[in-house]
Amino acid sequence: AQSVTQPDIHITVSEGASLELRCNYSYGATPYLFWYVQSPGQGLQLLLKYFSGDTLVQGIKGFEAEFKRSQSSFNLRKPSVHWSDAAEYFCAVGAIRTGANNLFFGTGTRLTVIP
Amino acid sequence: DAGVTQSPTHLIKTRGQQVTLRCSPKSGHDTVSWYQQALGQGPQFIFQYYEEEERQRGNFPDRFSGHQFPNYSSELNVNALLLGDSALYLCASSLIAPQETQYFGPGTRLLVL
Numbered sequence: 001a002q003s004v005t006q007p008d009i010h011i012t013v014s015e016g017a018s019l020e021l022r023c024n025y026s027y028g029a030t031p032y033l034f035w036y037v038q039s040p041g042q043g044l045q046l047l048l049k050y051f052s053g054d055t056l057v058q059g060i061k062g063f064e065a066e067f068k069r070s071q072s073s074f075n076l077r078k079p080s081v082h083w084s085d086a087a088e089y090f091c092a093v094g095a096i097r098t099g100a101n102n103l104f105f106g107t108g109t110r111l112t113v114i115p
Numbered sequence: 116d117a118g119v120t121q122s123p124t125h126l127i128k129t130r131g132q133q134v135t136l137r138c139s140p141k142s143g144h145d146t147v148s149w150y151q152q153a154l155g156q157g158p159q160f161i162f163q164y165y166e167e168e169e170r171q172r173g174n175f176p177d178r179f180s181g182h183q184f185p186n187y188s189s190e191l192n193v194n195a196l197l198l199g200d201s202a203l204y205l206c207a208s209s210l211i212a213p214q215e216t217q218y219f220g221p222g223t224r225l226l227v228l
Contacts, residue, residue, distance in 0.1 A: 004157075032213060043119070043205060043219035044158070051214050090157050094213055095171075101213045102148055102171055105157030 002027045002093050006106035013081050014114050021076040021109050023091030032094030033074040034103065035065055039087045047089075050074065061085070086113045117142065119208050119220035127226045128196050136191040136223045140208030146170075147189040148217060149181060152203040164189050165211050193225075201227045 003026045013019055025031055032051050036044040048059025055067040065076045074091060088110050092103040120139045128134050140147050146165045150158035160173035164183035183189045187208075193200055203224050207217040 036219075041221075043221045044207075045219070046216055049216060092157075095160075101146070101209060101211065101215060101217065102160040102163050102173070103158075103217060104160065107155075107157045
């Protein structure tokens with residue numbers, strides 16, 4: 001069965017510092033992987049996705065993520081965090097085997113940015 | 116081009132009541148998925164509709180049912196509400212292929228008293 005683990009419930013970083021959010025997945029085949037961001041009271045916005053090819057994926061707002069098959073990981077990074085990046089971040093794996101495209105989400109990592 | 120829209124934005128119900136939530140997909144999309152997001156948790160997949168049929172279902176009881184209309188909009192119905200049904204209900208639309216991105220609406224916040 002597919003599952004996603006985000007080991008960090010809450011991370012605090014200073015504005016301008018670098019950021020790495022961890023994501024580990026369990027899936028029996030090559031996964032489709034996603035990172036979404038959710039601001040308070042809002043829906044989810046896609047940051048980036050990985051299906052195949054280059055394992056380093058660029059997304060919106062200066063985010064990138066690297067797929068590492070050997071570690072079953074898809075960590076999200078940003079070189080310099082802005083105050084507006086404070087939000088909840090969710091990693092998800094796509095259940096492509098079922099023929100549908102529903103997503104399985106991790107429990108999220110809350111990012112706090114301090115000035 | 117409007118994105119995914121959901122109504123109502125907030126809802127308060129009492130235990131045992133029934134509720135209907137509505138979703139209009141992004142223009143051009145034919146697939147609607149529903150997710151439940153409890154406080155402090157990630158979204159959990161309820162079910163997905165395509166061509167007016169339930170295509171896939173997550174681990175939710177039969178009290179949760181849905182419908183998709185010919186214009187691709189969708190409804191989520193929950194019967195016999197429980198306190199534990201209090202959550203943010205998110206609708207996502209996409210094309211059906213697995214690699215297609217799901218676009219989420221702002222959600223409906225349901226409180227069951």
